[in-house]
Amino acid sequence: MNRTVLTLRICGWSSIGMGLIFFLIPGWYVGLEGATTENIAWLRNLGAALVAVNGVGALLAAEDPERERRLYDVVMLASVLETIALGWSTLMWEFSATQAVFITGPLALAALVSTALVAFRPAKG
Numbered sequence: 001m002n003r004t005v006l007t008l009r010i011c012g013w014s015s016i017g018m019g020l021i022f023f024l025i026p027g028w029y030v031g032l033e034g035a036t037t038e039n040i041a042w043l044r045n046l047g048a049a050l051v052a053v054n055g056v057g058a059l060l061a062a063e064d065p066e067r068e069r070r071l072y073d074v075v076m077l078a079s080v081l082e083t084i085a086l087g088w089s090t091l092m093w094e095f096s097a098t099q100a101v102f103i104t105g106p107l108a109l110a111a112l113v114s115t116a117l118v119a120f121r122p123a124k125g
Contacts, residue, residue, distance in 0.1 A: 004065045007116040008072070011079060012058035014109060015050045022047025034098030046082075053078045065122045076117040083110040 021029050026043040030036070057075045061068040086107050089095065097103055 003116075004120040004122055005062050007113065007120050008058045008062035008065060008075070011075065011113045011117060012055050012062060014113065015054035015058065016056070018106065019047045019050030019052075019055055023051060029102070032099070033095075033102035035096040038096075049078070050082075054082070069122055069124070072117075072122060076114075076121060079110065079114045079117055083107070083114040086110060 022043045024047070026040045026047065027037060029043065030040060054075060057071055057078075061072040061075055065072050086103075090103055090107055095103055
């Protein structure tokens with residue numbers, strides 16, 4: 001398995017995992033991080049996008065990254081933009097969370113995956 005396929009699979013499965021938590025049980029995650037529930041709809045909405053674009057999209061692109069380069073680019077763009085947004089919100093601390101590790105942990109994973117998606121992007125054939 002090459003680095004590109006491995007990166008896409010890590011992106012896909014981690015996004016499906018976090019996305020399902022955000023989509024199906026956002027209240028549990030909010031309680032875990034010690035946050036208020038007043039903006040829980042945004043978390044559920046992000047969960048849906050994570051499952052669909054970053055999750056399923058990445059796993060489909062992993063089947064043949066060179067042939068699915070356009071899909072790869074959509075997954076990569078979504079991942080990079082979401083990472084930038086989460087990083088920005090973390091710098092400004094736009095969260096009601098009291099357990100910072102539940103914000104900074106996903107940010108570190110997102111930064112790692114986004115960097116790998118950019119670094120291992122398939123070359124034009």
